[in-house]
Amino acid sequence: MPVEQQAHPATHATPPWALRFLGVGSAQAVEFGSSGAVLERDGAPLLLIDCGPETLTRYEAAYAQPPRAVYITHTHMDHVGGLERLFYRSYFDAASKGRVRIYAHAALVPHLQARVADYPEVLAEGGANFWDAFQLVPVSRGFWHERLWFDVFATRHHAPHTSFGLALRGAFVWTGDTRPIPEMLAMYAAHGETVAHDCGLIGNPSHSGVDDLDREYPADLRARLLVYHYNSEADAAAIAARGYRIARRDERHALKAPRAASAHESPGYDEHG
Secondary structure, three states, X not given: OOHHHOEXXXXXXXXXXXXXXXXXXXXXXHHHOEOEEEEEEOOEEEEEEOOOOOHHHHHHHHHOOOOOEEEEXXXXXXXXXXXXXXXXXXXXXXXOOOOEEEEEEHHHHHHHHHHHHOOOOOOOOOOOOHHHHEEEEXXXXXXXXXXXXXXXXEOXXXXXXXXXXXXXXXXXXXXXOOOOOHHHHHHHOOOOOEEEEEOEOOOEOOEOEHHHHHHHOOHHHHOOEEEEOEOOHHHHHHXXXXXXXXXXXXXXXXXXXXXXXXXXHOOOOOOOO
């Protein structure tokens, strides 16, 4: 496989840019961990994608510190269930309180509030709001983080306007949970990016199946897919037998270096509004 798409066990020498999978399973496949990954630069964590119930444990085991920035694709609990634990990590740490960035599409903010932040009295003694621990950054087309522009785009998971993928131009695309999105990948994966894509053996109204990928995507794009969110080891083997690369928990996948970009160059940008 090409150098930029090689998988490396986390103990091997790390590439300059990499995507490290902390979990690769569906919501029911707890043995594979909740789907999520970390963008690394020179082996250091740059951005966590999603924070499921056990994600924080796996993140701290890998990096010996809690995350400083999280992007949320959608608000199903296998993707946000770890935010309560992250609240306590951050709130009681003077160095990080109010500094952990949570990036989420503006359309998700009401759902995020309802799902994880609206419990009465986040501290029994009162005097605290859930968001006091974080810096919540609502986004639309994308956002700047560590001097990099990340594109954000709508995906097809469950109800409309409730799930959003992430792209770092030239490096990678993360679809999040989704049905096939050929129109989005034609824009956001047009420069040889590795595409981490939801895929089970059998599709359903919320998730892609291997037949869906075969039908909806051209061969050159399918060759760049790195699939996750599968239900079992048998399903992963069957998907691999169809020619797809399978993401594994704790693997690093080397990425191409990001291309220089700006918000005004985003594929979804319309200078006339």
